[in-house]
Amino acid sequence: MTEDKANKAPTIIDIAREAGVSKSAVSRALLGQGRISEEARSRILDVAQRLGYVKNAMAQGLVAQRTHTLGVLVRDAVRPFYGHLHAALQGRAIEGGYRVVTATGVRDFALAEERRALQTLLSLRVEGLVVCSGLLPARDIAPFVERVPTVVAGRPEPHPAINSVYCDEEDGAQQLVDHLVSLGHRRVAVLLVPEALSITQYARTAAMVSGLRERGVDTVVTELTDGPEAPVEAVPALLEDREITAIMCPQDDVMVSVLERLRRAGVRVPDDMSVTGFDGIGPLTTPLLGLTTLRQPLDEVGRRAIDLLLELREDRSMPTRHIALRGALVAGTTTPPPPPPPHPARR
Amino acid sequence: MTEDKANKAPTIIDIAREAGVSKSAVSRALLGQGRISEEARSRILDVAQRLGYVKNAMAQGLVAQRTHTLGVLVRDAVRPFYGHLHAALQGRAIEGGYRVVTATGVRDFALAEERRALQTLLSLRVEGLVVCSGLLPARDIAPFVERVPTVVAGRPEPHPAINSVYCDEEDGAQQLVDHLVSLGHRRVAVLLVPEALSITQYARTAAMVSGLRERGVDTVVTELTDGPEAPVEAVPALLEDREITAIMCPQDDVMVSVLERLRRAGVRVPDDMSVTGFDGIGPLTTPLLGLTTLRQPLDEVGRRAIDLLLELREDRSMPTRHIALRGALVAGTTTPPPPPPPHPARR
DNA sequence: TTGAAAGCGATACCAT
DNA sequence: ATGGTATCGCTTTCAA
Numbered sequence: 001m002t003e004d005k006a007n008k009a010p011t012i013i014d015i016a017r018e019a020g021v022s023k024s025a026v027s028r029a030l031l032g033q034g035r036i037s038e039e040a041r042s043r044i045l046d047v048a049q050r051l052g053y054v055k056n057a058m059a060q061g062l063v064a065q066r067t068h069t070l071g072v073l074v075r076d077a078v079r080p081f082y083g084h085l086h087a088a089l090q091g092r093a094i095e096g097g098y099r100v101v102t103a104t105g106v107r108d109f110a111l112a113e114e115r116r117a118l119q120t121l122l123s124l125r126v127e128g129l130v131v132c133s134g135l136l137p138a139r140d141i142a143p144f145v146e147r148v149p150t151v152v153a154g155r156p157e158p159h160p161a162i163n164s165v166y167c168d169e170e171d172g173a174q175q176l177v178d179h180l181v182s183l184g185h186r187r188v189a190v191l192l193v194p195e196a197l198s199i200t201q202y203a204r205t206a207a208m209v210s211g212l213r214e215r216g217v218d219t220v221v222t223e224l225t226d227g228p229e230a231p232v233e234a235v236p237a238l239l240e241d242r243e244i245t246a247i248m249c250p251q252d253d254v255m256v257s258v259l260e261r262l263r264r265a266g267v268r269v270p271d272d273m274s275v276t277g278f279d280g281i282g283p284l285t286t287p288l289l290g291l292t293t294l295r296q297p298l299d300e301v302g303r304r305a306i307d308l309l310l311e312l313r314e315d316r317s318m319p320t321r322h323i324a325l326r327g328a329l330v331a332g333t334t335t336p337p338p339p340p341p342p343h344p345a346r347r
Numbered sequence: 348m349t350e351d352k353a354n355k356a357p358t359i360i361d362i363a364r365e366a367g368v369s370k371s372a373v374s375r376a377l378l379g380q381g382r383i384s385e386e387a388r389s390r391i392l393d394v395a396q397r398l399g400y401v402k403n404a405m406a407q408g409l410v411a412q413r414t415h416t417l418g419v420l421v422r423d424a425v426r427p428f429y430g431h432l433h434a435a436l437q438g439r440a441i442e443g444g445y446r447v448v449t450a451t452g453v454r455d456f457a458l459a460e461e462r463r464a465l466q467t468l469l470s471l472r473v474e475g476l477v478v479c480s481g482l483l484p485a486r487d488i489a490p491f492v493e494r495v496p497t498v499v500a501g502r503p504e505p506h507p508a509i510n511s512v513y514c515d516e517e518d519g520a521q522q523l524v525d526h527l528v529s530l531g532h533r534r535v536a537v538l539l540v541p542e543a544l545s546i547t548q549y550a551r552t553a554a555m556v557s558g559l560r561e562r563g564v565d566t567v568v569t570e571l572t573d574g575p576e577a578p579v580e581a582v583p584a585l586l587e588d589r590e591i592t593a594i595m596c597p598q599d600d601v602m603v604s605v606l607e608r609l610r611r612a613g614v615r616v617p618d619d620m621s622v623t624g625f626d627g628i629g630p631l632t633t634p635l636l637g638l639t640t641l642r643q644p645l646d647e648v649g650r651r652a653i654d655l656l657l658e659l660r661e662d663r664s665m666p667t668r669h670i671a672l673r674g675a676l677v678a679g680t681t682t683p684p685p686p687p688p689p690h691p692a693r694r
Numbered sequence: 695t696t697g698a699a700a701g702c703g704a705t706a707c708c709a710t
Numbered sequence: 711a712t713g714g715t716a717t718c719g720c721t722t723t724c725a726a
Contacts, residue, residue: 007493007663009472011703022713027705034706035711052490057470058405058414059703062718067405077424077433080630086424091453094460099467102449106438113441120446123404124471125356143399146354253630260635283427283600284630288607316354358719369697374721381722382695406719409702698725703718710712 010051019047030055061125068097070309071126073117074104075133080282081298085132085154088302096310101126110135122148128309134200138162149312153305154298155200161320163312165305167296168324169200173207175329176276176294177215180246183335185274187218187243191231191258193250194223201250204278208248220244228257235261246274246335252284252293259289259334274335280327290333297325357398366394377402408472415444417656418473420464421451422480427629428645432479432501435649443657448473457482469495475656481547485509496659500652501645502547508667510659512652514643515671516547520554522676523623523641524562527593530682532621534565534590538578538605540597541570548597551625555595567591575604582608593621593682599631599640606636606681621682627674637680644672 012026019026021040028034029044061067070093074082086102093100101124103117114136121129122144129150131141138159141150145161157164180188190208193201212219220241224230231254238244249255255277259269267273280295304323312318331337359373366373368387375381376391377400408414417440421429433449440447448471450464461483468476469491476497478488485506488497492508504511527535537555540548559566567588571577578601585591596602602624606616614620627642651670659665678684 009469009494013703023704024706024713024715025711028712031705037711040711052494054466054469054491056409056472056703057467058409058472059718060470060705062403062405062409062703062720063705065718077430077437078427078629080425080427080430083424083427083430087451087453090424090451094453099463100450101467101471102451103447104434104437104449106434106441116446119401120404120448122356122401123407124448125403125405144401147356147399253633256630256633256635260633263635282425282630283603286600286603286607286631288603288610289635360719370720371697371699371722372695375696378721384695387695403719406702407721409704409719410721412702696726698723700721700723702720705717707714707716709714 009056010053011056012053015044015047015051015053018051019044067125067127068099069124069126070098070100070128070130070306071121071124072100072102072130073114073121073133073136074102075110075114075135077104080284081154081279081296082132084281084298085302088299089130089132089153089306090302092303092306096306098127105133105135115140118144128313130305130309134198149309149316151305151309151312153301156203156322156324163308163321165301165308165323165325166200167298167301167327169204170207171324172278172294172296172327173204174211175327176248176278176292177208177211177217179292179329179331179335180212180248180274180276181215181217182338183246183274185217185246187220187241188212188246188248189220189222189238189241189244190248191234191250191254192221192223197224197226198250205248205250218243224250232257232261235265239265239267244273246276248276250278252277252279252281252291255291255293255334256284256289269334270336276335280330285330287332291330292332292335293330294327295330296327300325356403357400358403359400362391362394362398362400365398366391414472414474415446416471416473417445417447417475417477417653418468418471419447419449419477420461420468420480420483421449422457422461422482424451427631428501428626428643429479431628431645432649435646436477436479436500436653437649439650439653443653445474452480452482462487465491475660477652477656481545496656496663498652498656498659500648503550503669503671510655510668512648512655512670513547513672514645514648514674516551517554518671519625519641519643519674520551521558522674523595523625523639524555524558524564526639526676526678526682527559527595527621527623528562528564529685530593530621532564532593534567534588535559535593535595536567536569536585536588536591537595538581538597538601539568539570544571544573545597552595552597565590571597579604579608582612586612586614591620593623595623597625599624599626599628599638602638602640602681603631603636616681617683623682627677632677634679638677639679639682640677641674642677643674647672 012023016023016026028036029041090100103120105113131152132154134155152164156166192205195202222234277293280293359370363370363373375383376388437447450467452460478499479501481502499511503513539552542549569581624640627640
């Protein structure tokens with residue numbers, strides 16, 4: 001039996017010794033390129049297989065100056081939004097011949113941890129970086145965009161040097177507004193998220209407000225504070241105002257807690273009150289809940305983000321791009337079905 | 348201005364040149380260990396900062412033979428179950444001074460991709476491996492457990508050499524059974540998942556069946572086929588049997604589609620039919636739905652998995668451990684509230 | 695305190 | 711076709 005170096009991973013040198021060739025030969029056989037006799041090749045591959053050889057990505061990356069790896073920075077693995085986006089990115093990256101490593105922050109020390117996560121990815125010398133986090137400010141990303149192609153996915157990024165791919169929040173808000181208006185609502189409440197809490201949620205809720213006003217709808221704006229209870233606590237005041245017939249929420253999970261609060265208050269949805277959300281992703285899309293919402297095109301966001309990244313690798317001087325993708329209105333049961341279209345009288 | 352090597356990342360040699368010292372000095376300053384004058388130290392750190400130096404994890408890992416990195420293999424980033432687990436793992440790993448890289452399969456080529464993902468992690472020379480996937484068979488994992496400490500998280504792993512941390516499925520099933528029995532159900536349907544489709548879901552549903560039978564409850568077993576429509580299609584047959592008063596589902600999302608189907612059939616829950624799920628994770632936990640389910644202790648699973656991994660690093664000869672953690676019954680509104688306890692008659 | 699030099703594991707160029 | 715050797719960026723003796 002050959003000498004087992006306990007549990008250390010075998011190197012190409014181990015294989016070379018075992019197969020009676022030089023390590024150059026092993027490298028060529030493993031890479032499948034360069035001149036090598038068929039006989040040696042298969043012997044080497046055999047030995048590698050038998051030894052359970054797994055290449056050392058560090059050594060390879062170091063000399064080859066290529067890692068074939070894309071880095072994804074995800075804010076919070078718990079949220080289905082990021083889960084979907086992550087999966088979409090992953091799928092496309094593989095198709096492009098890249099592997100993906102993901103690093104994420106951790107809830108409590110969010111910002112500091114995200115900076116660490118960014119460092120981790122950079123230190124791994126990823127060949128492209130996708131940032132999926134509404135948290136990390138452009139300031140932290142910008143210094144590295146010259147060094148590694150970077151795309152922000154899932155949120156618009158106004159920074160002139162940083163590319164981004166995201167759902168068109170204004171358009172989405174407008175679609176929801178149009179839906180409510182076509183249903184005849186004349187006085188609507190919007191739960192507005194302050195810009196400081198979330199840039200994207202601010203953008204979409206602000207667009208709801210201005211969209212409603214442009215359509216001449218009375219608009220009641222309730223500014224949300226931080227914390228999960230804020231939306232719930234905002235509901236009673238809205239119920240005081242008997243003219244309000246619809247509430248627009250910044251996100252589906254907020255919408256769900258609003259619906260819950262309405263039910264506790266004995267308010268029927270959609271008979272007494274209509275409610276809309278935003279995202280249309282994950283388990284909450286079940287017809288059991290029937291949320292009226294705007295579905296973000298996350299598969300496409302992920303795909304386009306990777307494509308953009310790969311283009312960027314080819315041509316580093318490409319001008320910055322910001323790609324806004326249209327979401328799709330999902331008309332559920334939290335808004336009433338549209339009234340039957342007027343038709344010519346039968347008699 | 349100093350010569351800018353365009354967009355290439357600076358190395359310690361660049362820093363050394365700029366600071367007028369040797370690269371050894373830079374290494375010591377950056378590591379904060381070894382003798383070095385305070386004066387040189389701060390100058391070096393300054394230069395590093397100014398150049399935007401990010402260490403090369405490959406070079407460092409190669410020479411130091413340590414990566415301070417744990418690898419997590421996740422099956423499907425889309426499912427909240429994995430998202431939660433991932434987050435829990437991440438949090439604990441950071442506390443332990445490790446960073447985490449994640450690799451995941453991709454839906455369509457599931458198994459092949461998971462093998463690739465495993466190779467990716469191994470090639471990165473992670474110091475520990477957490478496998479969160481009901482898919483990847485032990486056969487694929489076993490060859491490497493000698494080389495790198497490995498824990499399977501989220502599913503029991505019977506393999507004698509592979510450690511695992513998971514929710515006690517039998518106990519969870521039993522808790523749900525007890526709940527139904529205490530509510531007075533005498534004939535109950537179980538949607539059984541075949542072992543070939545999912546080992547964990549088979550374990551829990553099989554335990555439901557045997558638990559019910561042990562308690563003397565009539566049990567109707569419906570074996571699920573593959574595909575998302577299977578649970579829905581199973582419902583009508585169950586409604587034929589007017590004696591059935593409860594349906595036990597293998598998972599919350601299955602439960603939700605069953606509830607939806609029941610509603611379409613005009614069956615009221617819980618008045619006409621009780622329903623239970625399993626998982627208690629993610630957006631579906633909203634009180635709006637009020638699912639009666641068993642909540643898996645995923646935070647603890649993640650924490651214990653990392654702890655076990657780190658213990659394993661210390662003592663590679665540790666005997667294999669299988670840690671089963673108790674879940675918690677969540678009594679929702681898809682089962683009726685328990686009847687008032689019998690009390691002494693008033694008159 | 696500081697610098698020179700030897701590797702870590704793999705690739706690629708160069709002779710042979 | 712094959713093997714020797716320089717090299718990637720960094721840590722770590724070992725001298726000075």
